[in-house]
Amino acid sequence: MPTETPHIVHCACPHDCPDTCAMEVTVDNGRAVKIRGSKDLPFTNGALCTKVAHYLERVYSQQRLLYPMKRVGRKGEGRFERIGWDEALDTIAARFAAIAADDPRAILPYSYAGTMGLVQSSGMDRRFFHRLGASLLDRTICSSAGAAGWKASIGSSVGMDPEAIVDARLIIVWGGNPVVSNLHGWRYMQEAKRRGARLVVIDPWRSETAAKADLHLAPMPGTDGALALAMMQVLIAEDLLDHDYVAAHTLGFEALAERVREWTPDRAAAVTGLPAEAIRQLARDYGSASPSAIRLNYGLNRCAGGAAAVRAIACLPALTGAWRHAAGGALLSTSGAFPVDIAALERPDLYPHAATRPPRTVNMSQIGEALLEAADPPIRAIYVYNSNPLAVAPDSNRVRAGFMREDLFCVVHEQFQTDTADYADILLPATTQLEHRDVHKAYGHLNVVDNQPAIAPLGEARPNSEVFRLLAGRMGFTEPALFESDDEIAAAAFRQRDPRALGLTPAALAERGWARLELPRPYAPFARGEFPTPSGKCEFFSQRLAEQGHEPLPCYVPPHESPLSNPELAARYPLAMISPPARNFLNTSFANMPRFLALEGRPTLAIHPADAAARGIAEGERLRIFNDRGAFHAHAVITERARPGLVVAPSIWWQKLSGDGENANAVTSSKLTDMGGGPVFYDCLVEVAIA
Ligand SMILES: Nc1nc2c(c(=O)[nH]1)N[C@H]1C(S)=C(S)[C@@H](COP(=O)(O)OP(=O)(O)OC[C@H]3O[C@@H](n4cnc5c(=O)[nH]c(N)nc54)[C@H](O)[C@@H]3O)O[C@H]1N2
Ligand SMILES: Nc1nc2c(c(=O)[nH]1)N[C@H]1C(S)=C(S)[C@@H](COP(=O)(O)OP(=O)(O)OC[C@H]3O[C@@H](n4cnc5c(=O)[nH]c(N)nc54)[C@H](O)[C@@H]3O)O[C@H]1N2
Ligand code: SF4
Ligand SMILES: [Mo]
DSSP, rough: OOOOOOOEEEEEEOOTTOOOEEEEEEETTTTTEEEOOOSSTTTTOOOHOOOOOOHHHHHTOTTOOOOOEEESSTTTTEEEEEHHHHHHHHHHHHHHHHHHHGGGEEEEEEEEEEEEOHHHTHHHHHHHHHHHHOOOEOTTTTTTHHHHHHHHHSSSSSSOGGGGGOSEEEEEEEEEEHHHOOHHHHHHHHHHHHOOOOEEEOOBBTTTTTTGGGGOOOOOOTHHHHHHHHHHHHHHTTTTHHHHHHHHHEHHHHHHHHHTTTOOOHHHHHHOSHHHHHHHHHHHHHHOOOEEEEEOGGGSSSSSTTTHHHHHHHHHHHTTTGSTTTTOEEEEEGGGGSOHHHHHOOGOOOOOOOTTOOOEEEEEEGGHHHHHHOSSSOOOOOEESSOOOHHHHHSSHHHHHHOTTHHHHHHEEEEEETTTTGGGEEEEBBBOGGSOOOOOOOOSSEEEEEEOOOOOOOOTTTHHHHHHHHHHHHTOOOOGGGGEEEEHHHHHBTTTSSSSTTOEEEEEEEHHHHESSOOOSSTTTTTTOOOOOOTSSSEESSSHHHHHHHHHOOOOOOOSSSSTTTTHHHHHEEEEEEOOTTTTBBBBBBTTHHHHHHOOSSSSEEEEHHHHHHHHHHHHHOEEEEETTTTEEEEEEEEETTTTEEOOOOOOOGGGSSSSSOOOOGTTOBOOOSSSBBOOOOOEEEEEEEO
């Protein structure tokens, strides 16, 4: 019998997390027996989070889908019968061909970040659907509002090096919870604290990170823009500015000063629910500490004014000149630093009908509306991969009604039988990260991480890329780009002539498993201005926004739903609900694994003692959380960690494992953000009652 000695394979954590860890997988006789964080990549530092440290339980789970199946029960019932790959692919190809003969835009791909790998999330899938002429999907569900706000001020998704934060004197974590969702980034903040930095956390709820801060400020959700404008007002009124930096590297200071004049701490206090004195003091501390670093995260972009808030916060470091230092400035995402060759990966040029039929774009955050209401043409087929829309998309009653449509042909490619998989007509088994090839950029550090296949696919599972190659063949497509191997796609992922890509050759990546972008160290991207905006400056005034019909100066956009902005609604639904990530789940990934379900226990709702008392709610009691859109159930955790007027539902539970078939998205709204077309998960009024 052929045997092999145990060996180590370089892999990358596939999940939607800023840390993109490098993993070392020990393989013995074709079986992965051990997984650990790379000691070689400094950012990973030998450690994985608790979820992914147990990734082998996911790979070898009894719940894995291993064979193609077709639906035998009613839609959503989740009853399937095993079929062969040939039958599955023939069925899909025949349905797609019939629909495409009328109008291919009636076919919609739906994917997000089940894996973040460039090959398995934005390579062959995009090429296939472009060639088909399918509807385009606007992938807005997480970060597009923040990205739009950041871009308006800074130009692109580039910021400070998160490793440099160790030398900051003041760190503001704004709308993030790194202890849970950016653990390796948090390690650098802890080191900064050990070196004497002060940590301020701005979060409506006393998160795991807020509990470790020197100062926790808890504004009402969706009011960060007002806080940032008031900080600017104080910085300007009290002359805590770097005048040289402002003069040389910013655009529109006079107009900004005029704009924020009215945003006194008193006015912002009324909006945010923070004491005016705390706002003034925060601005003074920020204006006098150097270097100062703001770590924004996406918690603050899930409200009506999400983009405006990020835009305003992104202006702060230019006022104080914090960008002069590598350890200063701000960071939302590092993703713009990676020279990804999107055109080579995704091949939008394969789209056939541009001349006669304009492409149609569907916003994934409104998938319920799209399935129920889209016309010209209506959506007749949906192909879901790397995502679990039934559970993660807002206003899930509407999403469910859309997927229930008897005339909708639904393909789901999945590792597990998720809430969405239950609605498939054809359910395909997907490989895990250990079973396929990929290469990853990151959004919370500056390294590329390689992923070599460690083991053979389990059962008949296949990678996303492979299924699209096979479907392309079945559809009679002949373009060579549709048949490239995963190695070829990975090799073309980065623009090789870009100076930052110097170390990113396939050979170098395979050898070590990772490579840092070729950037100067220390890395202070805007020390001399050079912002990637149209003017080359940090744009307090944005002509581009004006041309798009947006307010050109930083402004405050109130929540769709809050006691101040919508008192009539608040009279019926007085509590603001947020539903941020539970520590032991990753979106809905891991929320079906026995180990992590046991750790999370049951769906909970954190509520302030005064709000609980007003409703006669006792600790642990089963609650009904509801509004006009729907209802779900959770058990009361009475705690001052939730500020008065706020309830917190750690998420995202599988609907079918939550006890009542619903999760927090039963009540969230499918309205959109001010810019970027993002969802407003944390802009949601509810009432709570004993169930
Ligand atoms: N363990 C774990 N890690 C994860 C995930 C997970 O599900 N579990 N998800 C991953 C994904 S996809 C993402 S996008 C990131 C998300 O992680 P983050 O970007 O950190 O965002 P959230 O966790 O949504 O929210 C962070 C904090 O913002 C607070 N917050 C909510 N609303 C507001 C507001 O209006 N203003 C302010 N200032 N704060 C607010 C929340 O209470 C929360 O504590 O984490 C990734 N990492
Ligand atoms: N209420 C509420 N809702 C939220 C959020 C919130 O904070 N509160 N957060 C939002 C955010 S930030 C995000 S990013 C979204 C996340 O939404 P999604 O990106 O949909 O995240 P997951 O729920 O983890 O679903 C990913 C699915 O992809 C599958 N998968 C993994 N790898 C592969 C693969 O290689 N091939 C295929 N075919 N499938 C694979 C996994 O098994 C998993 O079921 O949810 C959003 N929804
Ligand atoms: S911390 Fe993030 S990147 Fe690292 S193993 Fe966990 S989920 Fe993956
Ligand atoms: Mo996300």
